[in-house]
Amino acid sequence: MSSKVLSPRGNPARSADRLEQGRASHASLSTSSSVEVLDLPRGDPPPVLGLPPSLLSGALYCCSSLSMVLLNKAALSSFRWTSPNALLFFQCAFCVAAVKLCEALGLVRPLEPLRSGLVRAWLPVNALFVAMIGTSFWALAALNVAMVTVLKNLTNAFVLAGDWYFFKRTFGLNIYGCMALMTASAVCGAATDLAFSARGYAWQVLNCAVTAAYSLTLRGAMDRAEKLTISGTRLDQHSMVYLNNALSLPFLAVLMMASGEATRVWREPDLANPAFLAVAALSGVLGFAISFTSLWFMSTTTATVYSLVGSLNKVPLALLGLALFNAPWSAPNLLSILVGLGAGAFFGLAKK
Template identity: 50%
Template structure:
């Protein structure tokens, strides 16, 4: 399973910039089906990232499936297979599995497992609207990490946006009629894992470059391959810890074709984000890319709340709107 890039704007600085991106002017002049290519790329990126969240929410919440870690393991294995198939047909070139590279990357991978694992458990318990708002809190933790670890400074406008995110998240949780300590504990843990992934990945990329075959930073698809393939052993351990091996094959959802289809599509679309995000980034600027990612949370939250009939009230809805708006404003202010 891949992580959509708008989930954590901090990780976007690590994405390789395709050569197409150096010629945005010519890209703007190209058309696909009569539409500007940059618009088509943006729509594909937004549709893929939004659909992944909604499909995984559907798989976790609508079929009574009690083994979310097993679903995560399936999607990671599927993503690793799909990336390897792309390499076999010549679409991408991956870094080979080398013991020294695996040793350097594995700590990153453990944080990655924590990030996607807590995301799955949170998505199962918390509504889509509140999940999108609380995901913004990873920006608060990351900014604090930037200050204390990397000695970075931010303007008062950035801190103002972060403060608004924090207030809206707390207010939203306090007015959430479906509030559970379990669900929000998973969501808080996800914020810390997401920030830890961004902060640690930034520091380890130069070390990784020393062990790659071309002595350069690992590209996006190699990261997807390494993350998903190396995630399988820790996830199997987590399945054992949570007791999911017992009775897994007796889960009624596994005999439901709709559940199998939704689960597979969630994994395939999640993998497709890697292609659509790089394609869109090659057609536009990093600032526009980040801003569109933040704006995309708004329709995802709206569709999720309507599709899953999530109960809300005026206070809760107001906090969601403020939180999503603060996320967009944060991206705009930070880009300046």
């Protein structure tokens, strides 16, 4: 697959699209999305298991991403686990090992090696990546899945503001209308949230800001990295997954030491709990699966359909999150959540 990325530089939808490709580069750890959609070559691929590839890849992508969020929520709130940074470290390490195994088996193209020049060029954006997945985890631990899903829409507002401020881009009234609706939904959802957590909301708003910063700086990092790769071409998606997760390990190790998790994690009672170990292991597998299903789905459909499916997938995610974790809710709160999810879906269409 080619990784010849990217919409034309003058296209105002380009930065909004960055919020989609990130599902492949970091969805193993969070629910956010943040990078440009790959413009992969599309033809008429043969059916797989008798199904159109776009249908099968889309279904697998939706199932894996939805399951990933619910499993992370279960790991963070349904057990006695108190070392979220250690869990993130495990997921990153698992993803690195899995990508390297696929490379060894010839399932993916050779990965870009971690050379010093490339590492130095990528470290700033990787620091934002770690902040993004960390704040996402900490927000998910304190808020219910539905509110996290709705509040993540605010990332689009930060991205559009950054595009306007730094790149002088402007957008149509339909974009601003969708953003106003998503913002109003988030505010109303917070006002009617029966389990309101100021700490959780603070983490989530910070996550939106950091995710937008990651999105806005990623293009520049990719341009710099292109000059430092062995092939002289852009990093492909698998190399980005490998690079992001491998470089995250030192940052997460420092966070573990600073928070005392490096020594405390070995005394966690849940390390002897088979149910928790199964959830943690499955979350690693699913996170890795998202990297491939999202790339496969992007290669068989258009950026608009990819974005719309990602937005619509949030509806069952929010409802399942309310039901499975017994989150308290009211009719006004549920209505604001549904309005926000609908606005997110319309935004996926309006930005095109």
